[in-house]
Amino acid sequence: MYTEKVIAEFTNPENVGEIADADGVGEVGSPTCGDIMKIYLKVEEDRIIDARFRTFGCAAAIASSSMATRMIRGMTLSDAWELSNADVVDALGGLPEAKVHCSVLARDAIRAAINDCRTRRGLEPRETGSSRCGGGTGCGSCPENG
Amino acid sequence: MNDLDRHPVYMDHAATTFMKPEIMAAMAPYFSRYFGNPSSLYRFARESRNGVDGARRQVAAAIGANPEEVFFTAGGSEADNWAVKGAALANRERGDHIVTSAIEHHAVLHTCGWLEKQGFSVTYLPVDEFGRVDPGDVEEAITDATILVSVMTANNEIGTIQSVAEIGRVAHDHGALFHTDAVQAVGAVPIDVERMGIDLLSLSGHKFYGPKGVGALYIRRGTRIENLIHGGGQERGRRAGTENVPGIVGLGRAIELATADIEGHNRRIAAMRDRLVRSVLGSIPDTRLNGHPTERLPNNANFSFRYVEGESILLLLDARGICASTGSACSSGSSEPSHVLLATGLSHEEAHGSLRLTLGDANTEEDVDSVLEVLPDVIGRLREISPLTPVRARIPEVD
Ligand SMILES: Cc1ncc(COP(=O)(O)O)c(C=O)c1O
Numbered sequence: 001m002y003t004e005k006v007i008a009e010f011t012n013p014e015n016v017g018e019i020a021d022a023d024g025v026g027e028v029g030s031p032t033c034g035d036i037m038k039i040y041l042k043v044e045e046d047r048i049i050d051a052r053f054r055t056f057g058c059a060a061a062i063a064s065s066s067m068a069t070r071m072i073r074g075m076t077l078s079d080a081w082e083l084s085n086a087d088v089v090d091a092l093g094g095l096p097e098a099k100v101h102c103s104v105l106a107r108d109a110i111r112a113a114i115n116d117c118r119t120r121r122g123l124e125p126r127e128t129g130s131s132r133c134g135g136g137t138g139c140g141s142c143p144e145n146g
Numbered sequence: 147m148n149d150l151d152r153h154p155v156y157m158d159h160a161a162t163t164f165m166k167p168e169i170m171a172a173m174a175p176y177f178s179r180y181f182g183n184p185s186s187l188y189r190f191a192r193e194s195r196n197g198v199d200g201a202r203r204q205v206a207a208a209i210g211a212n213p214e215e216v217f218f219t220a221g222g223s224e225a226d227n228w229a230v231k232g233a234a235l236a237n238r239e240r241g242d243h244i245v246t247s248a249i250e251h252h253a254v255l256h257t258c259g260w261l262e263k264q265g266f267s268v269t270y271l272p273v274d275e276f277g278r279v280d281p282g283d284v285e286e287a288i289t290d291a292t293i294l295v296s297v298m299t300a301n302n303e304i305g306t307i308q309s310v311a312e313i314g315r316v317a318h319d320h321g322a323l324f325h326t327d328a329v330q331a332v333g334a335v336p337i338d339v340e341r342m343g344i345d346l347l348s349l350s351g352h353k354f355y356g357p358k359g360v361g362a363l364y365i366r367r368g369t370r371i372e373n374l375i376h377g378g379g380q381e382r383g384r385r386a387g388t389e390n391v392p393g394i395v396g397l398g399r400a401i402e403l404a405t406a407d408i409e410g411h412n413r414r415i416a417a418m419r420d421r422l423v424r425s426v427l428g429s430i431p432d433t434r435l436n437g438h439p440t441e442r443l444p445n446n447a448n449f450s451f452r453y454v455e456g457e458s459i460l461l462l463l464d465a466r467g468i469c470a471s472t473g474s475a476c477s478s479g480s481s482e483p484s485h486v487l488l489a490t491g492l493s494h495e496e497a498h499g500s501l502r503l504t505l506g507d508a509n510t511e512e513d514v515d516s517v518l519e520v521l522p523d524v525i526g527r528l529r530e531i532s533p534l535t536p537v538r539a540r541i542p543e544v545d
């Protein structure tokens with residue numbers, strides 16, 4: 001049910017671990033399956049120079065964390081904020097509908113880490129918005145999908 | 147050689163079994179030579195009829211029934227649906243209450259749920275930490291309105307075997323019918339419908355090396371039960387539809403083989419399973435065995451590995467050529483992990499990190515060795531990834 005890309009990313013994930021002197025840490029739990037994702041950021045000026053993760057969850061969640069942390073490395077905080085779960089899904093070559101919420105977890109964890117970074121710098125956290133994938137994919141996570 | 151190129155180590159026999167060659171051989175002529183419809187009157191169709199009749203005798207002999215009490219279905223789910231809906235609807239004027247357990251297969255649970263919508267009331271009995279139903283609880287749950295008690299012989303996820311004979315006695319003492327889903331039990335638990343006080347029993351061919359899509363319902367003579375499948379007069383007017391003759395013949399041969407030496411089979415399988423369980427518990431910390439320590443199917447091992455999630459375990463095992471299953475919510479994309487594991491009192495996290503390995507007749511000690519070689523590594527890698535793993539349970543990093 002997973003694409004080769006997902007399996008490859010999941011079996012050999014990158015950026016597993018913690019950053020001891022992280023500038024921002026974000027932890028989120030999935031309302032759908034109860035899984036947990038934690039993302040650590042090292043930020044210089046406005047740029048993410050290192051991103052790492054730990055995830056308790058399915059193959060899609062682990063693959064999404066690995067892919068998402070790879071994608072935001074080198075990005076500015078505002079660009080990383082704009083990373084959507086659909087970008088992660090695309091980079092993975094697609095996810096089964098029931099697994100789209102796992103990629104939303106990655107986006108939410110990144111936003112939580114960025115907000116943590118902002119708070120530490122004395123800035124207002126940004127409005128995270130709903131934890132929707134913007135998809136109507138029928139994955140069961142969105143209230144309108146039951 | 148790549149792990150994937152090798153024949154996989156199949157340890158998911160509770161999901162389905164491979165078909166034994168002698169069973170396929172028994173079926174083969176009924177696909178070609180004896181293709182006749184068993185209901186046809188000409189002599190040519192007689193072999194088809196004989197095939198079905200022979201299988202009915204084989205099933206009856208395996209469970210201590212009379213052949214006239216055996217009805218073929220399109221599998222275990224149909225047998226469960228028929229038993230529960232049929233008994234409920236036929237006895238409605240006597241009462242509207244059903245007693246079942248929280249750990250039944252969905253073929254029973256969802257059927258009960260449907261009956262609730264039709265106005266029946268259902269008691270879902272809890273189980274203890276090992277997955278056992280207390281017959282005393284059955285007795286307490288029964289009311290004057292109870293028409294049916296349905297408790298499975300053995301559970302498909304954790305392998306726990308119930309005190310079927312005792313539960314059957316309790317049901318009969320109170321004038322209720324007793325159904326048991328024996329889909330996982332056939333070939334592992336000796337079944338005698340008389341001694342065990344069973345009125346209705348479901349079984350399914352593909353769980354004991356027979357074909358998929360064919361099963362049977364045992365109906366004790368005189369049991370009030372409505373038909374489920376309406377149509378032609380097959381199965382003595384109780385279950386319509388042209389018989390799946392090759393499937394039925396295969397089911398008959400399969401149950402005969404599966405029940406020929408239950409004790410010897412159990413001894414051999416349990417020896418491998420016990421070594422697997424001992425070694426896994428000994429080599430992987432923060433691991434528990436789910437289910438009952440002794441009252442369990444001889445082929446079933448069900449573990450919970452703390453801090454990790456089942457679907458990930460499954461896919462890493464798959465990448466290394468091992469087929470297994472899990473009760474994790476992630477594996478189904480749903481929000482709840484296995485209802486069976488939760489009913490035994492496991493936390494969501496523990497149920498999430500479950501792995502079921504079920505052995506079968508083709509497994510060898512080498513297969514067990516393969517699992518023992520791969521599994522600690524898989525769990526170690528996932529624990530390295532998980533944020534829940536305490537430092538003491540992490541593999542020290544080698545830089
Ligand atoms: C305990 C139990 N009951 C019923 C079924 C359903 O059987 P079938 O797949 O033949 O419909 C299964 C199979 O998964 C089972 O394990």
Ligand code: FES
Binds near residue numbers: 033056
């Ligand atoms: S994280 Fe649980 S389904 Fe993906």
